[in-house]
């Protein structure tokens with residue numbers, strides 16, 4: 001079995017989750033309409049933690065990492081090691097080679113090294129990079145990969161994927177990902193071709209990384225709200241005009257997130273200062289319409305924000321604004 005096929009199943013957890021999508025509410029009764037906010041509190045802690053995993057970093061985070069790593073190391077000959085040992089062989093092959101450039105494709109980070117070596121990292125739920133200047137400290141915890149130049153070091157812990165790819169394997173990775181709204185070479189027609197013939201709910205399609213790459217739950221729920229589209233609408237009902245607007249909005253929201261380092265989706269007229277409401281308090285920081293706001297009033301119409309479950313993941317929407 002080749003390296004790429006060994007990892008194939010673990011690279012796209014969202015694609016797997018979204019496949020064969022079945023809509024159920026939080027109690028599993030099969031009614032998405034029933035899944036409103038506060039009435040569920042008796043069943044468990046609503047919102048943070050309940051039925052929700054820590055979000056996989058969305059595409060803007062990976063694009064920011066790619067830019068940072070290029071800024072830190074591009075053109076440098078790097079020392080590579082795997083203090084934890086699980087990537088010892090790969091690190092040995094990388095060590096002493098020059099990082100030529102980096103790129104992000106959806107939630108996948110690629111480092112391109114001299115000699116057609118590509119390092120592929122998918123952070124998954126738990127992966128994290130840390131970096132610092134000068135000499136690296138003693139490794140703490142499970143450091144899968146440590147890269148260091150004369151000026152800076154970078155540690156990677158807990159990724160879903162950390163592997164070396166050959167050029168054909170890089171091509172195969174790209175082929176199975178949909179267009180990434182943050183990439184200049186993205187072709188939104190590829191995504192629409194999938195969406196326009198699918199009976200699957202729009203939210204599930206947009207979370208499927210083989211349809212659109214880089215979009216996670218926050219961008220998808222918020223873009224659907226801004227487009228006033230119900231998340232359950234079958235893809236094939238989305239018009240050409242509707243897709244063009246939705247794609248354009250994703251591009252704009254994601255570019256803003258790359259610049260700001262957080263996701264803000266609220267239009268000026270719905271900002272806290274414009275509405276005289278408190279600012280959002282959340283570790284994500286950004287102002288949003290519906291994401292993780294179940295039971296709270298919609299910023300546009302006042303209806304309580306609804307929550308439902310999509311293949312094990314929470315989904316949020318306003319049943320008034322997004323009635324379709």
Ligand SMILES: [Zn+2]
Pocket residue numbers: 298299300301302303318319320321322
């Ligand atoms: Zn509303």
